[in-house]
Amino acid sequence: MGLSVKSQSGVKNPSKYLGNELEYVKKVLASESWSATGGSWNNALERKFADLFGVKYAVALNSGTSTLHAALEAAGVGPGDEVISPALTVIMDSTATIHANAVPVYADIDPETWTMDPADAAKKITKKTKAIIPVSIYGLPCDMDPIMEIAERHGLAVIEDNAQCMLSKYKGRLAGTIGHMASYSFENTKHISCGEGGMIITNDEQYAEAVRKLGGHGFKNLMAEEGRIRLNQDLFQNPNYKRHDVLGWNYRLSEFNAAIAFAQLERVDELVSLRVKSAELFIDVMAGCDFLIPQKCPEGYTNSYYTLGAIYAGREKIGVSWEDFRKEYIKNGGDGVYGAWSVPYLEPVIETMAFAKRCPWVYSSVDYKKGLCKTAEAVQPKLMQFKTNYRNLELAKAKAEILGETIRKLDKRRHS
Numbered sequence: 271m272g273l274s275v276k277s278q279s280g281v282k283n284p285s286k287y288l289g290n291e292l293e294y295v296k297k298v299l300a301s302e303s304w305s306a307t308g309g310s311w312n313n314a315l316e317r318k319f320a321d322l323f324g325v326k327y328a329v330a331l332n333s334g335t336s337t338l339h340a341a342l343e344a345a346g347v348g349p350g351d352e353v354i355s356p357a358l359t360v361i362m363d364s365t366a367t368i369h370a371n372a373v374p375v376y377a378d379i380d381p382e383t384w385t386m387d388p389a390d391a392a393k394k395i396t397k398k399t400k401a402i403i404p405v406s407i408y409g410l411p412c413d414m415d416p417i418m419e420i421a422e423r424h425g426l427a428v429i430e431d432n433a434q435c436m437l438s439k440y441k442g443r444l445a446g447t448i449g450h451m452a453s454y455s456f457e458n459t460k461h462i463s464c465g466e467g468g469m470i471i472t473n474d475e476q477y478a479e480a481v482r483k484l485g486g487h488g489f490k491n492l493m494a495e496e497g498r499i500r501l502n503q504d505l506f507q508n509p510n511y512k513r514h515d516v517l518g519w520n521y522r523l524s525e526f527n528a529a530i531a532f533a534q535l536e537r538v539d540e541l542v543s544l545r546v547k548s549a550e551l552f553i554d555v556m557a558g559c560d561f562l563i564p565q566k567c568p569e570g571y572t573n574s575y576y577t578l579g580a581i582y583a584g585r586e587k588i589g590v591s592w593e594d595f596r597k598e599y600i601k602n603g604g605d606g607v608y609g610a611w612s613v614p615y616l617e618p619v620i621e622t623m624a625f626a627k628r629c630p631w632v633y634s635s636v637d638y639k640k641g642l643c644k645t646a647e648a649v650q651p652k653l654m655q656f657k658t659n660y661r662n663l664e665l666a667k668a669k670a671e672i673l674g675e676t677i678r679k680l681d682k683r684r685h686s
């Protein structure tokens with residue numbers, strides 16, 4: 271097999287919407303009921319999602335960030351409270367926390383799984399801690415038993431951020447069913463996608479109702495399992511009717527997005543399996559390579575591989591920089607390799623503390639600086655994220671082979 275992309279010509283990713291997406295979108299159009307307040311696709315999507323996880327409630331919102339914000343507020347997180355999230359994750363766990371006027375506190379990560387280190391999370395607990403957001407990074411669940419034990423001991427809410435994790439398992443249990451709430455994203459790159467969207471799942475009726483109301487303008491007739499607001503026309507049309515009893519936002523998911531997400535959910539097993547099988551092809555070609563070490567998946571866990579993360583140690587081992595390895599792989603026909611996001615507290619939005627003016631008394635003693643979470647800071651610059659979002663295993667195989675050849679070619683430098 272040559273390194274040229276030409277050898278794969280004709281092998282293409284099939285369309286992203288191979289199922290009922292188009293048919294369902296047409297149905298929404300024809301219904302002329304395009305908002306979650308009146309349509310039924312949100313409700314259908316929520317029921318299907320809840321059933322998939324075997325939980326009582328699912329509440330659809332318009333992103334995996336609005337879900338985090340609403341979940342934090344539903345858990346009672348407010349000004350001055352502290353929320354612990356890991357130091358290796360996207361910015362949204364921090365920004366959702368700040369939007370609740372709370373303080374992001376960072377727990378370091380495990381050096382091999384890159385998920386939150388429960389022992390470090392325990393060290394970060396203070397009297398102000400109100401919630402923990404374990405993030406299933408790249409699709410790998412966190413070590414949830416000690417996290418739940420810490421949370422129970424201190425009376426904290428646990429919100430699993432599973433934006434990157436679909437149907438992964440932790441010790442036989444589905445990730446998302448262990449914390450008090452779990453948050454999902456249907457943004458364009460996720461396992462289930464409708465452009466933008468999100469979901470909270472929970473077994474707690476109060477949390478579900480609060481999330482729905484916070485995301486739905488605080489309409490008082492919203493319930494844990496019902497997002498439509500005009501079900502009782504006599505009440506709703508009456509001028510004396512008071513509608514709102516909670517401060518809310520409009521985080522509702524449109525019916526178009528709900529219909530697309532519903533169609534995607536019908537194919538969830540296939541969509542997850544394609545990512546897992548793609549990741550396995552890449553892991554296979556990394557076997558025996560001492561400068562690309564894939565994310566560890568501990569015994570008893572499964573990983574749904576939103577993306578395949580690997581630590582690149584090529585600079586030390588073969589004298590090839592991160593950038594040059596990436597360039598070579600792409601030149602040989604490989605797909606773009608992403609680096610991992612900066613640790614959140616070194617992103618300008620957090621590091622500069624410009625947000626503190628929203629609530630100065632809350633942030634007066636907060637100080638984010640380099641060195642806060644040493645393992646995350648050491649791992650982050652070395653990470654390479656390989657694409658798993660193939661809809662055609664033949665194509666994934668071709669790209670994995672290109673990676674294998676790139677590894678072999680560059681490895682020769684060590685010996686020459």
Ligand SMILES: Cc1ncc(COP(=O)(O)O)c(C=O)c1O
Pocket residue numbers: 332333334335336359360362363405431432433434455456457466467468
């Ligand atoms: C771990 C994690 N949390 C939260 C989010 C936010 O989701 P969304 O983009 O739907 O707001 C994402 C998505 O990028 C994510 O990867």
